[in-house]
Amino acid sequence: MPDFAKLRERMVRRQIEARGLNSPTILDAFRNVPREDFVSAGSASAAYEDHPLPIEAGQTISQPYMVALMIAAAEIGPNDRVLEIGTGSGYAAAVISRIAAEVIGIERQPRLVKVARERMRARFKNVAIFEGDGTLGGRMRLRSMRSSPLPAAAMCRKF
Numbered sequence: 001m002p003d004f005a006k007l008r009e010r011m012v013r014r015q016i017e018a019r020g021l022n023s024p025t026i027l028d029a030f031r032n033v034p035r036e037d038f039v040s041a042g043s044a045s046a047a048y049e050d051h052p053l054p055i056e057a058g059q060t061i062s063q064p065y066m067v068a069l070m071i072a073a074a075e076i077g078p079n080d081r082v083l084e085i086g087t088g089s090g091y092a093a094a095v096i097s098r099i100a101a102e103v104i105g106i107e108r109q110p111r112l113v114k115v116a117r118e119r120m121r122a123r124f125k126n127v128a129i130f131e132g133d134g135t136l137g138g139r140m141r142l143r144s145m146r147s148s149p150l151p152a153a154a155m156c157r158k159f
Helices: 004-019 024-031 041-046 064-074 091-097 110-120 134-139
Strands: 081-085 102-107 127-131
Touching: 004 024, 004 064, 024 064, 024 091, 064 091, 081 091, 091 102, 091 110, 091 127, 102 110, 110 127
Parallel strands: 081 102, 102 127
Antiparallel strands: none
């Protein structure tokens, strides 16, 4: 069994920090989210490699550096509420949850909605995952709001 904590730290240093992203908040967020929990079971040993990996429903989880770059570009802070379109396995939402006050994820693949919610349930209480098609923008209809750990009113507030 790989030493995931050691691999995670190496990923943070080599793939994120060495490329110039040195925000302690972002680096700590990555140190506190086990990427191996967000990839398909057969890919866990490759979780900290420097490339996207396959996840359920024929999709992929983004390269860690790309997730870090997007978080840095968005300038996410501790009081922010973040809307993520295309949540996938939930990895980026989990990392963002260690920085922001609240994360709302939208995913159109029902299987990914289910696995992302399962992965969030115990450890990421400030994340809610909804099934919906983010390509529809404001016309999007969200399903499964009753099973969200966050109040439905969260969907009505401005972001």
